[in-house]
Amino acid sequence: MSLSAVPLPIEAERVVEPPRHIPLGPSFELIEETTWEALAASGRQLPFAQPVLVKGGVKHWPAFRQWSFEHLATVCESGDSKAPVKFTDGLVEQGVTKGRPFLPVAPYLRELGKAALKPADPEAGLLPVAELARLRKQPGERFHLNWGHMQSFRPTTLYLAQWDILEHFPALRKDLLIKSLWPGRRLTWEYVFLGPSNTVTGLHNDFPHNWFCQITGTKEFILFPPDQRAHMCPAKKYDWGATLSDINVSRLHEQPREEAAFEKAHGFYARVEAGDALFVPRRTWHSVVSREPSISLGMFGLTPSEVATGGAWATLRDWAHHLRLYAWGNCTCHQVLPGRGGQ
Ligand SMILES: O=C(O)CCC(=O)C(=O)O
Numbered sequence: 001m002s003l004s005a006v007p008l009p010i011e012a013e014r015v016v017e018p019p020r021h022i023p024l025g026p027s028f029e030l031i032e033e034t035t036w037e038a039l040a041a042s043g044r045q046l047p048f049a050q051p052v053l054v055k056g057g058v059k060h061w062p063a064f065r066q067w068s069f070e071h072l073a074t075v076c077e078s079g080d081s082k083a084p085v086k087f088t089d090g091l092v093e094q095g096v097t098k099g100r101p102f103l104p105v106a107p108y109l110r111e112l113g114k115a116a117l118k119p120a121d122p123e124a125g126l127l128p129v130a131e132l133a134r135l136r137k138q139p140g141e142r143f144h145l146n147w148g149h150m151q152s153f154r155p156t157t158l159y160l161a162q163w164d165i166l167e168h169f170p171a172l173r174k175d176l177l178i179k180s181l182w183p184g185r186r187l188t189w190e191y192v193f194l195g196p197s198n199t200v201t202g203l204h205n206d207f208p209h210n211w212f213c214q215i216t217g218t219k220e221f222i223l224f225p226p227d228q229r230a231h232m233c234p235a236k237k238y239d240w241g242a243t244l245s246d247i248n249v250s251r252l253h254e255q256p257r258e259e260a261a262f263e264k265a266h267g268f269y270a271r272v273e274a275g276d277a278l279f280v281p282r283r284t285w286h287s288v289v290s291r292e293p294s295i296s297l298g299m300f301g302l303t304p305s306e307v308a309t310g311g312a313w314a315t316l317r318d319w320a321h322h323l324r325l326y327a328w329g330n331c332t333c334h335q336v337l338p339g340r341g342g343q
Pocket residue numbers: 161193199200201206210212219286288289296298
């Protein structure tokens with residue numbers, strides 16, 4: 001059987017038994033939603049201190065018009081670039097990092113394209129669409145999310161996350177109007193997230209500011225400013241450029257200590273739809289659940305001084321890690337084999 005004929009496990013496994021206990025979780029308020037026009041009129045400059053969702057913020061990009069699962073599948077089949085790439089094996093933030101499958105991308109993207117034809121249930125998710133519409137009329141109102149949703153499925157295990165697509169296909173860069181989001185002198189680093197509905201990216205923060213752009217599909221984001229760190233249960237597990245959390249948003253009901261800490265947090269909720277751009281300030285804790293098959297792009301942007309400080313610190317930590325002096329056997333970059341340290 002050829003590889004492309006093997007069915008890919010992109011559907012999340014549904015959990016049918018009724019949950020014994022549904023956590024209350026943190027309190028939230030809606031993220032500030034705005035437009036480029038309103039931001040320009042206000043004179044506000046980057047980097048913003050709080051997360052901001054620019055509705056339709058990348059609708060002017062060629063990528064928004066052209067990038068579909070089929071289009072990217074065709075690109076991935078072009079030239080001599082059919083080589084398999086390393087996927088993530090679902091969550092890398094919590095628990096033991098497992099081996100990551102190497103797969104060709106095009107058949108996976110075609111499966112996602114088929115799945116994207118099925119409409120998503122507007123009532124499912126962390127916040128039903130009707131409740132979101134009500135909250136938009138009540139700015140500042142605090143609310144809780146439906147954590148029962150997180151117990152209704154096991155996160156999809158096959159997720160092509162944080163893939164540096166432009167390294168493989170540099171011609172795609174012309175579809176991204178990067179300067180429209182990151183003007184001025186900044187070093188940017190772009191990567192895509194390609195996955196089905198019900199992918200879960202666990203709670204973590206990144207050291208640079210990030211413009212997160214949604215090309216197709218919808219994702220739910222929860223975000224917590226750096227001052228909420230006391231409630232985030234920072235993990236000892238190592239990841240380049242990020243701080244991870246021991247809170248597993250998918251299994252919160254099984255983590256009494258983490259659940260108690262997390263419940264004290266106050267955060268922002270954002271529903272990021274196709275064409276939106278979300279600004280995630282540096283060190284903002286966040287976790288992401290996809291509602292629909294998605295093509296998303298993250299763009300870290302660093303000034304030369306941020307490269308010299310944050311970048312140098314991350315690089316030093318990385319050297320120490322690879323010299324086995326720091327967090328060896330407890331990281332997202334090396335697979336842990338039974339009875340052995342990281343490999
Ligand atoms: O879209 C996702 O699943 C994760 C995005 C994210 O965590 C990031 O861009 O920092």
